[in-house]
Amino acid sequence: MRASILLVMPLTLALYAGPAQAQQAEKAPQNVKIGVLSDMSGLYADIGGQGSVIAARMAVEDFKPDSHNMKIEIVSADHQNKPDIGSAIARRWYDIDHVNAITDVPNSGVALAVSNVTREKNGVFLISGAGDSDLTGQQCSPNSVHWAYDTWALAHGTGGAIVRRGGKSWFFVTADYAFGHALERDTAAVVKAAGGQVLGSVRHPLNTADFSSYLLQAQDSKAQVIGLANAGGDTINAVKQAAEFGIVQRGQRLAGLLVFLTDVHALGLQTAQGLTLTTGFYWDLNDKTRLFAKRFAALDGGKYPTMVQAGVYSSVLHYLEAVAKVGSATDGAKVVEAMKATKYDDPLFGLTEVREDGRAVHAMYLVEVKKPAESKGPYDYFKVLDKIPADQAFRPLTDEKGICGLVKAAAN
Known part of the structure; x- marks a missing residue:
């Protein structure tokens, strides 16, 4: 009688332990939310607009969130080319909607305002649409990466x-x-x-x-x-x-x-x-850019992608890779540091690296x-x-010393 009880008890404990261990092993997916903030109806709508939303979604698809145990949501809004509207949307996204990163933002006036909000809230700003070189100069930020081009x-x-x-x-x-x-x-x-x-x-x-x-x-x-x-x-x-x-x-x-x-x-x-x-x-630069363009055109009524939309795709893709590397999207500055620590063989821009000032350097x-x-x-x-x-396409990093505080800090 005692022997049978001793045999049954371990089996019973094993039955209870099994589901508990399985629950521990199945971690809840990490949630990441990205906001595409663009001109959806004005003079820059064709440059970014809904095409930038499509590009961001393509990046998410190619990142394969399930393989990284991540759940990624894309939201979008129209800044109407007004800095006050753009900064208000950014603040609401960070404070209320739990957005982790904002991308695109054609219009440098809006971008400068959004950059300030992003730094305050420790989010990430993936700049593709705006061109002002001050975004990596006197207005540089540890929370921003400037991807496609600049003045x-x-x-x-x-x-x-x-x-x-x-x-x-x-x-x-x-x-x-x-x-x-x-x-x-x-x-x-x-x-x-x-x-x-x-x-x-x-x-x-x-x-x-x-x-x-x-x-x-x-x-x-x-x-x-x-x-x-x-x-x-x-x-x-x-x-x-x-x-x-x-x-x-x-x-x-x-x-x-x-x-x-x-x-x-x-x-x-x-x-x-x-x-x-x-x-x-x-x-039409190479096979990779042509493949991307055909996929994009099929999703955007036959329109081919602009440099801005390509920049949204690449910056979002590498942002997600950095989040996976860090293990969290909550500390924006830490994610940007991870982006700076990696050299990319980007499918659209070729060999690319992000410098201390936040400038993504690639060929033009x-x-x-x-x-x-x-x-x-x-x-x-x-x-x-x-x-x-790449080493000639953008302002030399040595010219940023004393202008961008991040470069000055890095040099010291």
Whole structure:
């Protein structure tokens, strides 16, 4: 009798212990929430917008959350190109909705505001849409990574190429907010360093429909080059109206300092042909970029991805890899440090690393818009003139000492 009891008791204990051990082994998935904050309805909607939401979801799919025991949610909102609205959304996301990271944010004024909120809340800001080089300069943050491009890269890529080709005198038509000011400043510095002259500039409000008065001032300056320090719908309108005024035909050169694939699509090759521009991504660079573009187009009504949307994809993918490495998404600065500790062979941007100042460094490309006869079909718009190596494409880290506090701290 006693022997049978002794035999039964261990079996009974084992039955109770089994489910408890299984429950311990099955850890609850880690929740990560990413907010795509973009211009969903204005002049930058084609650059980012819903396409950036699609790119973020593609990154999540390719990360394979189940294999990392993670549950990832993507939310989105429209900042309407207003810093107060953008910062209010960011604050609500962090405080109430438990968002861990914000991505995209075309419009540098909005991005600077969101960067401040992100640092205060110890989230992560994955900047792809905004271009102001101050985001890794005097406004750098331990919680931010600036992925796709910036005004320094555009100025030295496009501006430098045009100066080398004889464009020595410039007049700027500039969007009157942080991005436009930074792009004019950085390009003017390149022009002057090469022995050129800046004959003047005029500033226009964001989302301007009529550029006639600004273009007439540029014509009257007699500058060899009219630099368009704007983007999206503003660049499209300015180029169209410059064509109507016959500016190029009369001997002046038009420099679109930030031109996207979608801008060329809207303008048409007949109008945009010959434009020189700088980009960090083009869909037809290699097999990986072409595969991504076809997947993206199938999800976005046939539209091909911009550099901004590609930047959203890559930055979100590597952010998630960093979260998996850290084991938590709650400490944003720690996750960004993990992103800085890894070198990436990125499928879209190639070899990439994130520096102390938060700048993701990769190659950039100087391209020219094709003539209509050279294009083989929709979105076959660029021919590559030059590949700018990563160590030359962005502002040298040594130039950030004393400007970005993170670099100064790292140097000490």
